Amino acid sequence: MRQVMWALAVLLVSMISIDAGADTRALQESAKTAFGNHSGGAVIMRVSDGKILAIVNPKVSAIQLHPPGSVFKLVTGFAALQEGITSAGAKFRCSGNQPIGDVLLYCTTPNGHGTISFPEAIAQSCNVTFYGLGRKLGPKRLLKYARVFALDRKVPGYKGVQAVGHLPASPVIHPAQTAQMAVGQANGFKITLLEAAEMVRRIANGNAHVAGIDNSKTRRNLAVIRSAMRLAVISGTCKNAAVGGVEIAGKTGSPEAADDSDKRNGWFVGFAPYKKPEIVLVVFVNRGHGYDTAAPIARRIFSAYFGKENKR
Numbered sequence: 001m002r003q004v005m006w007a008l009a010v011l012l013v014s015m016i017s018i019d020a021g022a023d024t025r026a027l028q029e030s031a032k033t034a035f036g037n038h039s040g041g042a043v044i045m046r047v048s049d050g051k052i053l054a055i056v057n058p059k060v061s062a063i064q065l066h067p068p069g070s071v072f073k074l075v076t077g078f079a080a081l082q083e084g085i086t087s088a089g090a091k092f093r094c095s096g097n098q099p100i101g102d103v104l105l106y107c108t109t110p111n112g113h114g115t116i117s118f119p120e121a122i123a124q125s126c127n128v129t130f131y132g133l134g135r136k137l138g139p140k141r142l143l144k145y146a147r148v149f150a151l152d153r154k155v156p157g158y159k160g161v162q163a164v165g166h167l168p169a170s171p172v173i174h175p176a177q178t179a180q181m182a183v184g185q186a187n188g189f190k191i192t193l194l195e196a197a198e199m200v201r202r203i204a205n206g207n208a209h210v211a212g213i214d215n216s217k218t219r220r221n222l223a224v225i226r227s228a229m230r231l232a233v234i235s236g237t238c239k240n241a242a243v244g245g246v247e248i249a250g251k252t253g254s255p256e257a258a259d260d261s262d263k264r265n266g267w268f269v270g271f272a273p274y275k276k277p278e279i280v281l282v283v284f285v286n287r288g289h290g291y292d293t294a295a296p297i298a299r300r301i302f303s304a305y306f307g308k309e310n311k312r
């Protein structure tokens, strides 16, 4: 009798693991299909332990390096909160551009965002707000926080071949370069999709995992970033990633392509569910924008994972 019980137990366990494998393969397939005619890559990472549940196009996702663009505003924003340079209730002015020395840097919208709060500056991806925060932080602290979010090392949850991100040389001399770095667009600043996933996992987990800065302030500040990411899906640049019945949080990016500055690539990074994060999703599209190319692909992948209809 005991042997029969054991046999049943073994059978049951193997059935469960076969099912899990089938789910992973199905997720992988859905993620690939979600791209339609677009090319790019995607990573789905489990929040609890960083395991990679699916990876689309490992060459693009794990080996190639890409300028992070506005998805890096999550790091700049957290750094500015953590260093006491800003607060969740702070307000900023955006007229659409910002002269820095002899360089004129632009916002994402030509007429500017007007008066904008800190969470809205993330949700609407206001460059001018982040140029200012980046200059106050300075290059050394921007680099420090890029390392806090592990943008300079391999992601342990992925066993395949992977590259390691390039951070810009420090110190960045010209203040305009520091401003550009704050919005993820400095010369030589490139990361993998895997690293972007690990960055968001640390935000979703509410724990930056770094000795010396992991305290109640850290957790409170990460919660501010998470709620701004939720706002981005409700009313900001990630609206196209929204799925009915699942609370998704995200951030887009549309940096100049590393190989052709006239072209842009689209990023979406995010996690769900907002209150109890299970997965991190990173989508990268060659020759696209975050808002209208990467976010809709993210919506289809989230829909597949959560088994929801593909609707707003």
Ligand SMILES: [Zn+2]
Residues within 6 Å of the ligand: 094, 095, 096, 107, 108, 109, 112, 113, 114, 125, 126, 127, 128, 129
């Ligand atoms: Zn702006």
